Amino acid sequence: MxxxxxxxxxxxxxxxxxxxxxxxxxxxxxxxxxxxxxxxxxxxxxxxxxxxxxxxxxxxxxxxxxxxxxxxxxxxxxxxxxxxxxxxxxxxxxxxxxxxxxxxxxxxxxxxxxxxxxxxxxxxxxxxxxxxxxxxxxxxxxxxxxxxxxxxxxxxxxxxxxxxNRFARSTKSFYATSLCNACGLCAKNCPAHTITMVNNLPSWGTRCYQCLRCINECPKQAIQYGKGTEGRRRYTIQNYLPQDEQ
Ligand SMILES: Cc1cc2nc3c(=O)[nH]c(=O)nc-3n(C[C@H](O)[C@H](O)[C@H](O)COP(=O)(O)O)c2cc1C
Ligand code: SF4
Ligand code: SF4
CATH class of the missing domain: 3.40.50.360 (Flavodoxin domain)
Structure with missing residues (x-):
């Protein structure tokens, strides 16, 4: 296993x-x-x-x-x-x-x-x-x-x-910009089940692994974490694998 x-x-x-x-x-x-x-x-x-x-x-x-x-x-x-x-x-x-x-x-x-x-x-x-x-x-x-x-x-x-682990795993700095189309993917895919859709926008609870799936995999690049992530490249391996390895 x-x-x-x-x-x-x-x-x-x-x-x-x-x-x-x-x-x-x-x-x-x-x-x-x-x-x-x-x-x-x-x-x-x-x-x-x-x-x-x-x-x-x-x-x-x-x-x-x-x-x-x-x-x-x-x-x-x-x-x-x-x-x-x-x-x-x-x-x-x-x-x-x-x-x-x-x-x-x-x-x-x-x-x-x-x-x-x-x-x-x-x-x-x-x-x-x-x-x-x-x-x-x-x-x-x-x-x-x-x-x-x-x-x-x-x-x-x-x-x-x-x-x-004590101080940097906060969700407080996450937010969605106006690019968000309310697709709900971030909420569906969060492994900590901490994201819910509220008024067609994601809302973050407190439990977070800081895995950064939500910010990296949003199809609209609508998620930011504070100011630093603006303009930075998103990464997910899905974009680099052949179909049979997805
Ligand atoms: C919160 C966080 C902390 C990280 N810290 C390190 C680190 O200390 N050293 C390092 O080489 N990479 C670090 N990385 C990069 C990841 O370990 C690396 O990209 C990893 O392959 C991601 O795996 P995943 O796609 O399975 O989530 C960090 C990534 C995250 C999200
Ligand atoms: S994945 Fe992106 S576009 Fe979809 S709901 Fe979440 S923030 Fe909005
Ligand atoms: S960083 Fe990971 S665990 Fe935290 S809210 Fe985003 S998807 Fe969920």
Whole structure:
């Protein structure tokens, strides 16, 4: 079983590619209604994006609820650049035999502009090759730790990550502009079910994973987060995949 969480599709694509290469199945943790029975599983995988040099809290709490079995376990995080100590910290929640980071297009539009077209294509192509290598190692049950931790990893994954989870996951700065056509997609697709349509405009509740799916995937580019996101490129992997990989 490969469990995944994904905001803008990078980690979902990685999970599905791995499942295909390993002959396994994927499960989106945001749609599971109960903790799955993993007793008979031969391998357990986790795929998720890096948020502020850490694993999403949601993924960590899910993993902590899973029973620890003798199955081979692995984790693959997707990140724009570097993962810090995220995989070592995740391994304390659920022990991993193998850990990988995979550089994928950056979706953190709130902090910076997303990657340009050439970088997006280059990252996805490189990830395809790396996934072949990863799946080969996983099939051989090799124990591997291949994670791009980056500089000052300890500091970023502790202090900065703590600050992100406590103070930066607010929905207060989200708003929809007059470009919104009330299609309702953002409300339908929010994994935290925090967006509702009020008077034909999205309205944000308090619970938010900061996955940035709403802002990146609005077909009208009508969502902004404060002033910084105006004029920045939106990113979702859907625009870069062939039909059979959507
Ligand atoms: C809130 C937030 C924080 C992020 N922090 C980092 C980070 O610390 N390091 C990094 O390399 N990428 C970071 N990113 C980029 C994502 O990890 C990366 O684009 C990831 O592949 C997105 O996966 P998804 O499409 O499955 O949501 C961040 C993205 C978001 C939304
Ligand atoms: S997805 Fe965009 S256009 Fe559709 S309701 Fe939400 S903000 Fe409006
Ligand atoms: S409101 Fe939060 S959880 Fe919902 S899609 Fe937007 S960023 Fe993700």
């Amino acid at each position: 490969i469990f995944y969480f994904s905001g803008t599709g990078n980690s979902r694509w990685v999970a599905k590619q791995l499942a295909c290469l390993l002959g396994d199945q994927t499960y989106d943790i945001t749609t599971l209604t109960e903790i799955p029975d993993i007793k008979k599983e031969k391998q357990i995988g986790f795929v998720f994006p890096i948020y502020a040099w850490g694993a999403p809290e949601l993924m960590e709490s899910f993993a902590m609820k899973l029973p620890k079995t003798g199955a081979f376990s692995f984790g693959v995080c997707t990140c724009g650049e570097e993962a810090g100590m995220a995989m070592k910290q995740f391994s304390k929640r659920y022990p991993l035999d193998s850990s990988y980071s995979l550089v994928m297009p950056n979706n953190y539009i709130v902090g910076t502009d997303t990657d340009d077209e050439a970088t997006i294509h280059a990252k996805i192509n490189a990830a395809r090759k790396e996934l072949q290598k990863i799946s080969g190692e996983l099939l051989q049950r090799k124990k591997v730790y291949r994670v791009e931790e980056g500089s000052l990893a300890g500091l970023k994954s502790s202090l900065v990550n703590f600050g992100f």
